[in-house]
Amino acid sequence: MIDIGINLAHRRFEKDLPQVIERAFQEGVELLVVTGTSLSSSQKALQISQQHGLVCTAGIHPHEARTHTPEIHHKLESLLQHPEVVAVGECGLDFDRNFSRPEDQERCFAAQLELAIQHQLPLFTHERAAHQKFLEMLKSAGAQLPSTVVHCFTGNTQQLRAYLDLGCWIGITGWITDLKRGQDLREALKYLPLDRLLVETDAPFLTPKNLPFRTDRNEPAYLPLVVREIARLLKKPETEIARITHQNAEQFFRLDWN
Numbered sequence: 001m002i003d004i005g006i007n008l009a010h011r012r013f014e015k016d017l018p019q020v021i022e023r024a025f026q027e028g029v030e031l032l033v034v035t036g037t038s039l040s041s042s043q044k045a046l047q048i049s050q051q052h053g054l055v056c057t058a059g060i061h062p063h064e065a066r067t068h069t070p071e072i073h074h075k076l077e078s079l080l081q082h083p084e085v086v087a088v089g090e091c092g093l094d095f096d097r098n099f100s101r102p103e104d105q106e107r108c109f110a111a112q113l114e115l116a117i118q119h120q121l122p123l124f125t126h127e128r129a130a131h132q133k134f135l136e137m138l139k140s141a142g143a144q145l146p147s148t149v150v151h152c153f154t155g156n157t158q159q160l161r162a163y164l165d166l167g168c169w170i171g172i173t174g175w176i177t178d179l180k181r182g183q184d185l186r187e188a189l190k191y192l193p194l195d196r197l198l199v200e201t202d203a204p205f206l207t208p209k210n211l212p213f214r215t216d217r218n219e220p221a222y223l224p225l226v227v228r229e230i231a232r233l234l235k236k237p238e239t240e241i242a243r244i245t246h247q248n249a250e251q252f253f254r255l256d257w258n
Contacts, residue, residue, distance in 0.1 A: 004149065005202050008203075009035075037059070055084050060108055065107070080115065120146050131155065149169040172192075195248065
């Protein structure tokens with residue numbers, strides 16, 4: 001399995017990062033894609049990747065869009081030169097909380113769309129309560145845009161189909177195990193082609209609800225529980241979902257690590 005979205009640069013992993021990574025390996029998670037959400041976290045994600053033989057993304061999350069300046073943009077672009085950086089992001093739009101003004105989010109997202117096009121790197125995206133504008137911006141980027149994954153998709157069937165029509169890949173997290181909040185996603189899953197499916201934990205967030213014990217921190221070692229629920233809902237063997245999503249991640253990120 002490959003965890004395509006894991007926030008190992010988050011402060012909640014500072015004290016036991018090597019153990020967290022080792023536990024993931026022991027559970028069959030062969031590679032972690034460390035998520036960058038700001039310049040500093042992208043720099044840290046790169047450092048972690050270099051130290052532990054992982055790969056990462058580099059980008060500015062919409063929550064951090066207010067920090068985007070020409071200087072930050074230049075430094076962010078310089079990170080893309082490193083072979084460990086396999087995608088631009090996490091970037092996109094989040095009009096749910098608006099930690100950054102919508103106009104700043106749109107400007108920051110547009111700049112990162114350009115980076116993905118210029119460097120022909122996959123795009124690792126985030127969208128909350130901004131579906132229509134997000135679609136418009138992806139469409140405006142046109143065919144020049146490389147592969148795009150809608151990370152941590154929690155939407156409904158209509159939204160899923162709109163993303164698929166644009167050729168997007170879809171990242172599924174522990175949200176799929178949430179019987180209260182995840183019903184739209186659980187229904188939409190049946191319309192997701194297996195060759196567009198990717199799996200992730202988004203740890204330390206979104207701990208799977210089917211975890212057999214209680215914890216306040218998600219880990220990449222819990223990725224098999226996401227795979228298990230997807231397999232159960234699709235009536236497929238877990239090994240098949242693990243194999244297909246592994247292959248998909250290799251294709252999406254153009255990995256040649258093994």
